[in-house]
Amino acid sequence: MIEIEEVTKFYGDRRVVDRLSLTVPAGDFCVLLGSSGCGKSTTLKMINRLISADGGAIRIAGEDITTVPAEALRRRIGYAIQSIGLFPHWTVEDNIATVPRLLKWPRGRRGDRVTELLEMLRLRPDIYRAKYPHQLSGGEQQRVGVARALAADPELLLMDEPFGAVDPLTRDDLQAELARIHRATKKTIVFVTHDIEEALRLATRIAVMQDGRIAQLGSALDILEHPASDFVADFVGRQGIGLKLLSVRRVRDRMRVGETAEGDPLSVDASLRDALSAMTTRRTDRLPVCDATGRAVGAIALADLVR
Amino acid sequence: MNLEPGPTDRRPAFSFSLDMHNRVLLVLVVVALAATVLSGFVGDAPNRLVSGRPISLWSAADAITMAGIASGGVALLAACFVRPSKPFHCLVAVLAAVLLLLVLAAAGQAASNLTQSGRLASRISLGPAFWVLATCAALGLADALQRLDAGPIAQVFAAASIAAGAILLAVSGIFDALSLSQEFAIRRQAFSDAITRHMALVGTSVALAAAIGFPLGIAAAKRPGLQNPVFAVLNILQTIPSIAFFGLLIWPLSALVARVPQLAQFGVGSIGVAPAIIALVLYALLPVVRNTSVGLTGVDNAVIEAGRGMGMNPGQIFRRIELPLALPVLLAGLRIVTVQAIGLAVVAALIGAGGLGTFVFDGLGQYAVDLVLLGALPAIFLALVADFILQILTTMVGRRLAR
Numbered sequence: 177m178i179e180i181e182e183v184t185k186f187y188g189d190r191r192v193v194d195r196l197s198l199t200v201p202a203g204d205f206c207v208l209l210g211s212s213g214c215g216k217s218t219t220l221k222m223i224n225r226l227i228s229a230d231g232g233a234i235r236i237a238g239e240d241i242t243t244v245p246a247e248a249l250r251r252r253i254g255y256a257i258q259s260i261g262l263f264p265h266w267t268v269e270d271n272i273a274t275v276p277r278l279l280k281w282p283r284g285r286r287g288d289r290v291t292e293l294l295e296m297l298r299l300r301p302d303i304y305r306a307k308y309p310h311q312l313s314g315g316e317q318q319r320v321g322v323a324r325a326l327a328a329d330p331e332l333l334l335m336d337e338p339f340g341a342v343d344p345l346t347r348d349d350l351q352a353e354l355a356r357i358h359r360a361t362k363k364t365i366v367f368v369t370h371d372i373e374e375a376l377r378l379a380t381r382i383a384v385m386q387d388g389r390i391a392q393l394g395s396a397l398d399i400l401e402h403p404a405s406d407f408v409a410d411f412v413g414r415q416g417i418g419l420k421l422l423s424v425r426r427v428r429d430r431m432r433v434g435e436t437a438e439g440d441p442l443s444v445d446a447s448l449r450d451a452l453s454a455m456t457t458r459r460t461d462r463l464p465v466c467d468a469t470g471r472a473v474g475a476i477a478l479a480d481l482v483r
Numbered sequence: 484m485n486l487e488p489g490p491t492d493r494r495p496a497f498s499f500s501l502d503m504h505n506r507v508l509l510v511l512v513v514v515a516l517a518a519t520v521l522s523g524f525v526g527d528a529p530n531r532l533v534s535g536r537p538i539s540l541w542s543a544a545d546a547i548t549m550a551g552i553a554s555g556g557v558a559l560l561a562a563c564f565v566r567p568s569k570p571f572h573c574l575v576a577v578l579a580a581v582l583l584l585l586v587l588a589a590a591g592q593a594a595s596n597l598t599q600s601g602r603l604a605s606r607i608s609l610g611p612a613f614w615v616l617a618t619c620a621a622l623g624l625a626d627a628l629q630r631l632d633a634g635p636i637a638q639v640f641a642a643a644s645i646a647a648g649a650i651l652l653a654v655s656g657i658f659d660a661l662s663l664s665q666e667f668a669i670r671r672q673a674f675s676d677a678i679t680r681h682m683a684l685v686g687t688s689v690a691l692a693a694a695i696g697f698p699l700g701i702a703a704a705k706r707p708g709l710q711n712p713v714f715a716v717l718n719i720l721q722t723i724p725s726i727a728f729f730g731l732l733i734w735p736l737s738a739l740v741a742r743v744p745q746l747a748q749f750g751v752g753s754i755g756v757a758p759a760i761i762a763l764v765l766y767a768l769l770p771v772v773r774n775t776s777v778g779l780t781g782v783d784n785a786v787i788e789a790g791r792g793m794g795m796n797p798g799q800i801f802r803r804i805e806l807p808l809a810l811p812v813l814l815a816g817l818r819i820v821t822v823q824a825i826g827l828a829v830v831a832a833l834i835g836a837g838g839l840g841t842f843v844f845d846g847l848g849q850y851a852v853d854l855v856l857l858g859a860l861p862a863i864f865l866a867l868v869a870d871f872i873l874q875i876l877t878t879m880v881g882r883r884l885a886r
Contacts, residue, residue, distance in 0.1 A: 247794045261785040263786060274795075278794055278795065334792075
């Protein structure tokens, strides 16, 4: 879907992005992870040409992005940012319909799309569509921000620390929501964050960045189990690494299919960390597991977590 | 229930306490009362040149009006001690409005009573007590509206009811005996010409200032390098005293007309309307440019970046995001400039531009205070109306954009 090839960006004399290459396959949830100033946001913004590259090439679906007018390119790519950037003088409906309006969709189709997106983000359309951004909580604003990015049904979604400014509880909700939307829509997402937990939770692939280069590219598990350098090991954190490993592994990978146990079931999609937490609070070493429809499919024991 | 009072529980059997809830209103009532007692409500003079003999409110106005004003004052005094609530503020607002109209009526009645009883040629002018009473009533109304947190519609309604009441009083002929009305009566045509000319001067210069100032402000916002020189020049213009400014324009304009005589055909001259409008425009530029530039640079960068990221082009970002978000600040600039121009245009009469200033300077020359008032009062009134309308427009725009 996206091919970034030897891309370089200078700010003055400083090389903020240094001959960076990255390929993101269609349907991937790619997280650019790094501390501030590592060039992750700059890289993201070069993809929709908010920032122009000083060298190298970026192709989306095989097409060099410099061959399309910047505005047309951006209307094809969903974009959500940390400070949300909702237009304060427009209603939720107008905000969400920004790109469809730029693309001159007829009014009826725009309205239907807004309804659909509000429902997808669990905001009741009859209540929310006519509200102004200042009437919403931070979490609701962020949901509208995500809905706006999805409005014209773009193949590709760029998100620049979209959940950085909301409280931890709301962030948890929004992450779960985004993971669900990714599973349901199979969109390609490039997501920038400095939060390792967020990256572990959402990414199908993580690119750990350091000084404008990719220090390591791999799945969450790869990065936790085989950090490519001391920098990566330090960044993902040597302490609590076991818990982080538990949080990227799913119950479905370790459960005993067909067996049974007593108590409230865990979902097959729950992390092993959730399983450990549930066993600790319920003072048990064995829990039942159910699938997404709530049907019992097996059990998981404490020993399975550390296998 | 334990009926024995404890050792520390030594309250008086009967207690009465007054809680003060509205200090502003109390001050207004006290000031109005003091002015009414200590100074003349109207002045009675045998001719225009001597200052009048002060006549108190109670010895001049009709008993009924007098009783109305007194009971209104007592009611408002009592109101200071009532626990505030929304309907109560409404009541205070209505009381203050009625009081204002009663004070106006009392002035008219006083004048006609005095002229009927006395010499035919006597001139009844408005005295200090009248001005203080009217001002206090108006401020009381404004304060009540503020406490009510009255919206634009309520404010317009209040202003319209007062205006309607005053017009009804005027049409009934109650003010006819006042010397101010007499000055007006003999200058009816000149007055309506002057006020039209005044509004034309202000309207033209504000429109020109907006036409020049908005683009200049936009340019200053988009090119920070432009800000220093632009604001330096405009700041200097703003510091030139207005009378000097009108005078200073005489020389370059006469030189210009001497070079290009055709300009004279369009009414351009070294004195008159042309220099007046030029000076008013130059004075108006700083607030217009500054507010435009501040309004535009004040728009949140994240919002603009979001617009860019959504695929808006620079024109769309400007029209759909920056301009609407800066509009309240832009309108505030226009409001400052309009009010300022209405006042400055009075001075423009000195260089023959006409307008309400004509009466002011005639009155000053003839030592006729009523004639000065005939120019000054409508100018103040125009400024208040313009300020009011633009303020309501600004709040209405701002409300839609409230954060």
